[in-house]
Amino acid sequence: MEHAPKAIDVTNDVEMRTFNFFTMGIDGHPLGLHLDMAIPTILNNADEEQQKDWLPKAANREFIATYAQTEMGHGTNLKKLETTATYDPKTQEFVLNSPTITSTKWWPGNLGKSSNYAVVMAQLYTQGKCHGAHPFFVQLRDLNTHKPLKGITVGDIGPKFGMNTVDNGFLQFDHVRTPRRSMFMKHAKVLPDGRYVPPVHDKLNYSAMVFIRAAIVSGMAYHLLVTSTIAVRYSAIRRQGEITPGAGEVKVLDYQTQQHRIFPQLARGLAFRLSGQYIMKLYTQTMDDIRNGDISAVPDLHALSCGLKAVTTHHAALGLEQCRMACGGHGYSQASGFPLHYSVAVGACTYEGENMVMLLQTARHLMKIAKAIRAGQSPKSNKIVDYLFHKGPPKCLIDQAYDTNYRNVLESFEHLARRQTLEVYDKLVQLQQQGRNYEQAWNDCAVELCKATRAHVRTFLARTFVEEIDKISDLSIKSVLQDLLQLYLYYEVTECATGLLEDGFMTGQQHKYAKKKIYEALEKIRPNAVSIVDSFDFQDRELHSVLGRRDGNVYENLLKWAQSSPLNKTDVLPFHHKYLGKMMEEARQRSKI
Numbered sequence: 001m002e003h004a005p006k007a008i009d010v011t012n013d014v015e016m017r018t019f020n021f022f023t024m025g026i027d028g029h030p031l032g033l034h035l036d037m038a039i040p041t042i043l044n045n046a047d048e049e050q051q052k053d054w055l056p057k058a059a060n061r062e063f064i065a066t067y068a069q070t071e072m073g074h075g076t077n078l079k080k081l082e083t084t085a086t087y088d089p090k091t092q093e094f095v096l097n098s099p100t101i102t103s104t105k106w107w108p109g110n111l112g113k114s115s116n117y118a119v120v121m122a123q124l125y126t127q128g129k130c131h132g133a134h135p136f137f138v139q140l141r142d143l144n145t146h147k148p149l150k151g152i153t154v155g156d157i158g159p160k161f162g163m164n165t166v167d168n169g170f171l172q173f174d175h176v177r178t179p180r181r182s183m184f185m186k187h188a189k190v191l192p193d194g195r196y197v198p199p200v201h202d203k204l205n206y207s208a209m210v211f212i213r214a215a216i217v218s219g220m221a222y223h224l225l226v227t228s229t230i231a232v233r234y235s236a237i238r239r240q241g242e243i244t245p246g247a248g249e250v251k252v253l254d255y256q257t258q259q260h261r262i263f264p265q266l267a268r269g270l271a272f273r274l275s276g277q278y279i280m281k282l283y284t285q286t287m288d289d290i291r292n293g294d295i296s297a298v299p300d301l302h303a304l305s306c307g308l309k310a311v312t313t314h315h316a317a318l319g320l321e322q323c324r325m326a327c328g329g330h331g332y333s334q335a336s337g338f339p340l341h342y343s344v345a346v347g348a349c350t351y352e353g354e355n356m357v358m359l360l361q362t363a364r365h366l367m368k369i370a371k372a373i374r375a376g377q378s379p380k381s382n383k384i385v386d387y388l389f390h391k392g393p394p395k396c397l398i399d400q401a402y403d404t405n406y407r408n409v410l411e412s413f414e415h416l417a418r419r420q421t422l423e424v425y426d427k428l429v430q431l432q433q434q435g436r437n438y439e440q441a442w443n444d445c446a447v448e449l450c451k452a453t454r455a456h457v458r459t460f461l462a463r464t465f466v467e468e469i470d471k472i473s474d475l476s477i478k479s480v481l482q483d484l485l486q487l488y489l490y491y492e493v494t495e496c497a498t499g500l501l502e503d504g505f506m507t508g509q510q511h512k513y514a515k516k517k518i519y520e521a522l523e524k525i526r527p528n529a530v531s532i533v534d535s536f537d538f539q540d541r542e543l544h545s546v547l548g549r550r551d552g553n554v555y556e557n558l559l560k561w562a563q564s565s566p567l568n569k570t571d572v573l574p575f576h577h578k579y580l581g582k583m584m585e586e587a588r589q590r591s592k593i
């Protein structure tokens with residue numbers, strides 16, 4: 001028995017995540033922040049000695065930690081966080097303090113009731129000088145009693161839009177002392193005498209956020225693929241109305257409008273999946289580079305992860321809602337699973353950086369590239385942004401028969417991203433020449449800056465999709481995925497048609513051509529739609545949906561589901577005669593008088 005394998009190796013990240021996911025569902029659990037943010041912070045921000053101490057215990061779940069950064073008053077603008085960590089060289093401790101109500105940490109997942117440790121972001125003061133927000137690893141609760149330690153006030157922030165299985169919390173420090181070595185010291189350090197040693201790059205402290213932003217892309221793919229699975233399966237069961245009079249009621253999936261509602265979500269889900277894999281690899285590579293002292297890829301990773309996070313979460317939110325509406329009345333029932341999936345997915349539009357703010361971060365990067373282009377510089381062999389330096393064709397060519405591997409469609413996306421980026425850059429420069437300072441000019445251009453990011457991210461998603469499908473060697477699989485690729489690309493063309501038509505790059509005829517290619521793709525996808533979603537192999541317990549059941553027994557299970565509602569435990573509710581019954585009885589008596 002000594003050598004019998006354990007059912008789950010809790011120190012194995014993949015095993016743990018899979019186990020948690022299937023046992024605790026998709027709306028979060030007490031270990032979420034521990035696994036997704038605290039451990040990545042230890043891995044990337046703790047020095048060797050700290051890792052040796054903290055990592056095995058964290059992996060073994062000897063404590064549960066969260067990531068406490070956001071405050072009641074500030075989430076986006078990290079420079080204005082108010083929690084302070086003031087170094088006291090006499091005792092070699094930091095004093096953590098929450099000086100105002102607005103400095104109360106607010107939102108950290110699993111802080112409310114589960115965690116006994118936290119990565120706390122606080123303004124670091126030493127030798128009388130503030131060095132900005134830095135992470136500290138702080139014990140919050142007693143390891144035996146689980147009661148808050150002295151000087152710490154902590155609790156749950158109450159019910160939310162969704163994810164109510166996560167205990168998001170609040171936290172205040174009243175001059176709480178913590179050892180010098182509780183500061184994460186891989187990058188920045190405070191020496192025992194209080195001298196501050198700066199990091200090689202001052203945003204390396206933010207790596208846990210970069211990790212989650214990258215992970216969110218695959219997360220959004222998951223949500224979209226799950227909800228399109230529900231919508232496709234249900235639409236293949238639901239019969240309503242006739243296409244040919246007298247020929248009998250059709251499956252609603254046969255309606256072109258239904259396909260146009262659902263299939264693009266399926267295609268986007270796949271596109272996000274492929275780009276999600278790409279960005280995760282880029283993250284791992286960049287973290288390895290940082291370990292080897294090379295920080296050159298940090299800005300590229302930051303820019304791409306912010307843009308992808310914002311675009312994929314926004315499109316997932318819109319797509320999930322389309323899937324819900326595609327399921328008619330039953331889509332509005334909790335039995336559909338949509339309320340759960342929607343409320344979880346839309347949280348990602350906000351957490352890890354509000355989407356507009358993230359779009360603007362990517363735009364900062366694009367503006368630097370535009371500046372280099374306007375200065376006549378050459379590209380720097382960066383696969384993601386080099387296209388911005390090149391001159392594309394002067395006219396759109398999407399309707400040319402020789403569009404091998406969609407080069408002409410990709411060039412259209414590139415054209416729009418290039419034009420939008422350079423135009424907004426020129427406007428920024430012009431406004432400054434007219435006397436606006438940079439920040440004011442930036443705000444005057446903010447909507448256009450966001451458009452530049454969206455166009456750039458669209459280009460990246462499309463190129464990745466094309467390249468990944470091109471690699472597939474199994475021709476039967478490739479052909480099905482090519483139909484989804486066709487739909488994806490032409491759907492995106494129509495989504496950004498205003499931008500392509502605005503400068504006369506694309507003609508009205510070409511826009512019509514794109515629409516024709518969409519309708520053609522819908523027709524090709526229809527016969528394979530159910531097999532495509534079945535191939536994702538989601539388990540029913542992941543879908544949480546009566547409508548999306550693999551066996552298709554929707555109606556009989558919908559009735560069972562309704563009958564199992566707590567309201568149906570008795571035919572007459574116990575308080576019926578006290579209120580509604582009494583009201584009706586009294587009304588009847590009055591009308592008799």
Ligand SMILES: CCCCCCCCCCCCCCC/C=C/C(=O)SCCNC(=O)CCNC(=O)[C@H](O)C(C)(C)COP(=O)(O)OP(=O)(O)OC[C@H]1O[C@@H](n2cnc3c(N)ncnc32)[C@H](O)[C@@H]1OP(=O)(O)O
Nearest residue numbers: 075076077078079203206215216219222302351352353364
């Ligand atoms: C299977 C089911 C699916 C589930 C789906 C999802 C899967 C994923 C897991 C889900 C987990 C769910 C749990 C959710 C937990 C949520 C946690 C949180 O929300 S934690 C808190 C997150 N908070 C934020 O994101 C705050 C947003 N704000 C910022 O990041 C920054 O303040 C800012 C980027 C807006 C601005 O940075 P700042 O330094 O304050 O100022 P500047 O604008 O002047 O920037 C200076 C300079 O630095 C660059 N920069 C900024 N950040 C980074 C970075 N991370 N890396 C590299 N560089 C960075 C910035 O671009 C500027 O560059 P410059 O050269 O000057 O242009």
Ligand SMILES: Cc1cc2nc3c(=O)[nH]c(=O)nc-3n(C[C@H](O)[C@H](O)[C@H](O)COP(=O)(O)OP(=O)(O)OC[C@H]3O[C@@H](n4cnc5c(N)ncnc54)[C@H](O)[C@@H]3O)c2cc1C
Nearest residue numbers: 067068069070074075076107108109347351352353354356
């Ligand atoms: C479900 C959930 C889980 C979370 N989990 C955690 C956690 O575990 N740990 C943690 O520390 N935090 C967590 N958070 C907090 C989250 O990271 C922040 O709420 C998020 O970063 C947004 O910041 P904010 O709330 O300050 O929004 P605000 O910045 O106040 O946003 C309000 C509006 O102002 C706009 N805005 C703000 N600044 C700018 C700007 N510079 N330019 C243009 N527009 C701007 C925004 O676009 C938005 O429209 C969580 C939040 C949620 C919803």
